[in-house]
Structures are given as C-alpha cells and as structure tokens.
Amino acid sequence: DAKTTQPNSMESNEEEPVHLPCNHSTISGTDYIHWYRQLPSQGPEYVIHGLTSNVNNRMASLAIAEDRKSSTLILHRATLRDAAVYYCILRGGYGGATNKLIFGTGTLLAVQP
Amino acid sequence: NAGVTQTPKFRVLKTGQSMTLLCAQDMNHEYMYWYRQDPGMGLRLIHYSVGEGTTAKGEVPDGYNVSRLKKQNFLLGLESAAPSQTSVYFCASSYVGSGTYQETQYFGPGTRLLVL
Numbered sequence: 633d634a635k636t637t638q639p640n641s642m643e644s645n646e647e648e649p650v651h652l653p654c655n656h657s658t659i660s661g662t663d664y665i666h667w668y669r670q671l672p673s674q675g676p677e678y679v680i681h682g683l684t685s686n687v688n689n690r691m692a693s694l695a696i697a698e699d700r701k702s703s704t705l706i707l708h709r710a711t712l713r714d715a716a717v718y719y720c721i722l723r724g725g726y727g728g729a730t731n732k733l734i735f736g737t738g739t740l741l742a743v744q745p
Numbered sequence: 746n747a748g749v750t751q752t753p754k755f756r757v758l759k760t761g762q763s764m765t766l767l768c769a770q771d772m773n774h775e776y777m778y779w780y781r782q783d784p785g786m787g788l789r790l791i792h793y794s795v796g797e798g799t800t801a802k803g804e805v806p807d808g809y810n811v812s813r814l815k816k817q818n819f820l821l822g823l824e825s826a827a828p829s830q831t832s833v834y835f836c837a838s839s840y841v842g843s844g845t846y847q848e849t850q851y852f853g854p855g856t857r858l859l860v861l
Contacts, residue, residue: 675749676788677852733778733850734790735780735787735788737787
C-alpha cells in the first residue's frame with residue numbers, strides 16, 4: 633500500500649480556516665485519497681474522499697494536487713469540536729477488494745478559542 | 746439505527762484469562778473489521794470478514810481469533826490474554842458497493858482492555 637506523510641501536529645484558532653496537508657508521492661492511478669478523523673476517546677469517523685478532482689461536503693473540502701502527489705483537507709471554519717487526529721489514507725482498487733484501511737499516526741489538530 | 750456497537754466498553758483481565766469482544770452492526774453491511782489502537786499510534790487491523798462465515802487475517806492477527814456466524818455480528822476472542830494485548834479495540838463495518846475502494850467504514854466506540 634502506498635504511504636502517506638502528515639505533520640504530527642497543527643494548531644488553529646477557532647472560526648479560522650485550517651489546511652491539513654498530506655503527501656503521497658507514491659500514489660498509484662487507482663488510489664483514492666480518504667480522510668478520517670478521530671475525536672478524543674471515540675472511534676474514527678469518515679470525513680471525505682476523492683480521486684482526482686477537488687471535493688466538497690458538509691464537513692470539509694479536499695483539494696488534490698494536479699499530479700496527485702499531495703492533497704489538503706480544508707476545514708473552512710474550525711470549531712472546538714474539530715479538535716481531533718486527522719488521518720490521510722490511500723485506498724486502492726484491489727479487485728476482489730478487502731476494503732482495508734491502513735492508518736498512519738495522523739495529524740493532531742488543536743483548536744484554540 | 747444504532748450503527749456499530751461494541752460490548753463491553755471496558756474490561757480488566759489477568760494474564761492467561763480469555764474473553765470475547767462483541768461487535769454488532771444494524772446497517773446490513775457485508776464487511777466487518779477489528780482494529781487495535783495503542784497509545785500514540787494509528788489503528789492496526791487484526792482480522793476482518795468479507796461476509797457471513799468468512800474471516801481473514803490483518804496486520805496483527807497473532808493471539809486473536811474471530812468468528813462471523815451471523816452477518817450482523819463479529820466476535821473477537823482472546824484465548825490467553827497477555828499484557829501486550831492491553832489496548833483499545835475498535836470494530837468497524839462497511840457496505841460493499843460498486844467501487845469498494847471508495848467505501849467508507851463506520852466505527853464503533855471502542856473497547857478498552859487492560860491485561861494485568
């Protein structure tokens with residue numbers, strides 16, 4: 633599985649935008665980029681995913697570089713409830729896929745009031 | 746719709762004791778998974794199942810067994826618990842769609858296990 637690299641931690645102020653980067657230089661053409669987050673003392677939850685085009689949903693936006701070697705998760709207005717560990721994960725089409733997620737250590741986002 | 750539930754929430758075991766963790770989902774998902782998470786680390790896959798009656802090994806299967814006798818339940822067993830199995834265990838499930846590498850996983854709240 634292709635690997636991702638994320639900063640260990642980031643800090644943001646409440647109600648400001650947050651840009652969480654992820655590098656995935658060995659991404660293959662069929663790998664989807666998924667983001668999950670884990671709030672304190674909870675299980676991970678899905679945030680967003682994309683392949684080539686930028687994606688938006690009610691939680692966040694995903695900006696994917698043209699060469700797909702990096703991506704950025706954007707939280708448009710951070711709230712205290714967004715403080716969590718954010719995981720960037722690559723998922724490939726395995727054909728008879730097992731749907732496995734390979735978690736790294738993620739980025740710990742702290743949000744200051 | 747409860748989603749993914751896990752039983753128990755917390756358990757303390759002595760070395761050598763056995764126990765079973767139960768995961769249940771009410772979303773009619775085909776795939777189910779067991780992960781463990783150690784302090785400061787991401788989740789690691791223990792075992793998974795792609796359907797009723799099937800199981801397969803993940804990254805760290807040693808010391809664990811699983812069973813999927815019913816579609817909605819996925820059991821994780823520790824036959825002889827060791828201190829190294831102290832961890833938080835998460836269960837997840839997902840629906841098999843047309844493009845499975847797009848599928849999202851839904852996680853339970855976790856079971857905290859302490860082995861003394």
